[in-house]
Amino acid sequence: MPQMEDHLSRVAQDGDRQAFAELYAHFAPRIKGFLMRGGATPEEAEDLAQDTMVKVMNKAKLFDPAKASASTWIFTIARNARIDAIRKASKPSLDGEDPALMPEEAPRADVTCELKERDARIRSALGVLSADQLTVMRLHFYEDEPHSVIAEKLDLPLGTVKSRLRLAFEKIRKELGDLA
Amino acid sequence: MSTVHHHPTDETLGSFAAGRLDEARAVVIATHAALCADCARAISDFEAIGGQCLEEVEPVAMADDALEKILARAGNAASVVLRQTPDAPGPEVKLPLSAYLKGSIDDVEWKRVAPGLSQSVIEAQGYRQGVLRLLKIDPGTEMPKHSHKGNELTLILRGAYEDEIGDFGVGDLADLDGEYTHTPKAIGDEPCICLIATEAPLKFKTLVGRIAQPFIGL
Numbered sequence: 001m002p003q004m005e006d007h008l009s010r011v012a013q014d015g016d017r018q019a020f021a022e023l024y025a026h027f028a029p030r031i032k033g034f035l036m037r038g039g040a041t042p043e044e045a046e047d048l049a050q051d052t053m054v055k056v057m058n059k060a061k062l063f064d065p066a067k068a069s070a071s072t073w074i075f076t077i078a079r080n081a082r083i084d085a086i087r088k089a090s091k092p093s094l095d096g097e098d099p100a101l102m103p104e105e106a107p108r109a110d111v112t113c114e115l116k117e118r119d120a121r122i123r124s125a126l127g128v129l130s131a132d133q134l135t136v137m138r139l140h141f142y143e144d145e146p147h148s149v150i151a152e153k154l155d156l157p158l159g160t161v162k163s164r165l166r167l168a169f170e171k172i173r174k175e176l177g178d179l180a
Numbered sequence: 181m182s183t184v185h186h187h188p189t190d191e192t193l194g195s196f197a198a199g200r201l202d203e204a205r206a207v208v209i210a211t212h213a214a215l216c217a218d219c220a221r222a223i224s225d226f227e228a229i230g231g232q233c234l235e236e237v238e239p240v241a242m243a244d245d246a247l248e249k250i251l252a253r254a255g256n257a258a259s260v261v262l263r264q265t266p267d268a269p270g271p272e273v274k275l276p277l278s279a280y281l282k283g284s285i286d287d288v289e290w291k292r293v294a295p296g297l298s299q300s301v302i303e304a305q306g307y308r309q310g311v312l313r314l315l316k317i318d319p320g321t322e323m324p325k326h327s328h329k330g331n332e333l334t335l336i337l338r339g340a341y342e343d344e345i346g347d348f349g350v351g352d353l354a355d356l357d358g359e360y361t362h363t364p365k366a367i368g369d370e371p372c373i374c375l376i377a378t379e380a381p382l383k384f385k386t387l388v389g390r391i392a393q394p395f396i397g398l
Contacts, residue, residue, distance in 0.1 A: 017251065020251070021247060024242075024246075024247050024250065027234075028242045028246065028247075028250075029239030029240055029241055029242055030234050030235070030237055030239050031234070032239070032240040032241075032242060033237040033238050033239050033240040034233065034234055034237045036240055037237055037238075042240070045240070046242065046243055046246070049242060049246075050242075050246055050249060050250050050253075053246075053250045053254075054250050054253045054254045057250070057251075057254035058254055067224075068224070068227070068228065068231070069228070069231055071231035071232070071234050071235050072227055072228045072230065072231030072232075073231070074231070074234065075227065075230040075231040075233070075234045076227055076230070078234070079198070079199035079230065080199065082199060083199050086308065087203075119228045119231065122225060122228040122229060122231075122232060123232055126229065126232060137229065138233055138236075140194065140195075140198055140200070141198045141229060141230045141233045142233060142237070144200070146200075162191065165191055165194065166189070166190060166191050169190035169191065169193075169194050169226070170190055172225065172226075172229070173190065173222060173225065176225055
């Protein structure tokens with residue numbers, strides 16, 4: 001899907017609104033769907049998806065196509081927007097622009113190479129997971145609830161959920177050649 | 181190869197990538213990842229799974245005026261300034277932790293909690309419960325035997341300690357679950373300074389530990 005990366009680069013260059021509209025059409029409904037799948041109400045998901053897209057526009061200059069695909073980069077922005085929302089809800093006085101913890105803005109020279117390529121390989125790596133492992137892995141990303149709640153929803157012991165997840169992460173790292 | 185020998189579990193790295201950790205543990209993992217290229221790489225991989233999940237999810241239509249609203253808000257983009265963390269002196273420069281400290285680790289105000297043991301609690305409770313603190317263990321000092329309720333992450337920033345698992349030096353991270361009981365002891369000539377995040381308070385196994393706990397405030 002190289003055109004999404006191109007759109008992002010055009011937004012970064014001169015704030016191209018047409019390119020942004022393309023990004024919006026593809027990603028905004030997916031971010032909303034993602035958040036609703038994680039338990040957000042339609043209103044919360046709409047607000048957060050809008051917040052995320054505002055950040056995508058404003059931070060487009062930080063996007064490095066050599067580092068990640070557009071979908072991975074936008075996922076990290078949506079993830080951080082969700083964290084900001086939780087933070088604001090628990091401490092209304094904060095403005096949400098606290099020191100960022102997430103590595104989104106701190107590219108490291110030694111890990112940027114081949115990341116784009118790895119992004120494509122992650123798709124095939126997911127293919128080596130069993131159906132059970134894939135289910136748990138997806139919920140791990142979508143859901144904002146603790147693993148114990150995921151276990152309840154799947155009607156599985158917590159230990160089973162954790163071990164499936166552990167094996168799934170391990171398989172993926174092996175598949176990507178992270179682990180010797 | 182890096183000099184880091186002890187790493188977070190994949191589950192912890194994957195939870196960081198998914199944005200599920202409490203703020204305290206997220207700071208520890210981000211700081212470790214800044215010191216450990218292998219873990220930074222694993223986090224990027226796991227974030228790509230998140231990107232893939234985003235592609236696969238069932239889209240839900242946005243409000244009719246959403247794009248207009250977004251463009252209006254983003255229109256004030258002139259105000260967008262990339263935040264720059266001022267460089268602090270010392271080797272811990274630019275670690276994600278720096279944003280949480282008032283100065284460098286040398287400026288930390290320590291509070292003595294037991295002989296040979298000082299700590300400084302760091303404000304990082306912005307979202308989800310967790311406790312973040314720096315602990316300074318003087319050379320030769322052994323911590324009371326304890327286990328944890330929930331997950332505990334310990335990152336070594338200076339010096340070294342040894343426990344039942346092995347030796348931990350700068351950049352090493354101990355990722356321990358509730359069942360695990362250990363007795364860390366600072367080794368070497370300089371105090372061991374650790375950054376520790378706990379989901380919940382420590383449980384001490386010994387009477388001395390339990391008596392000291394209210395004072396330590398762990």
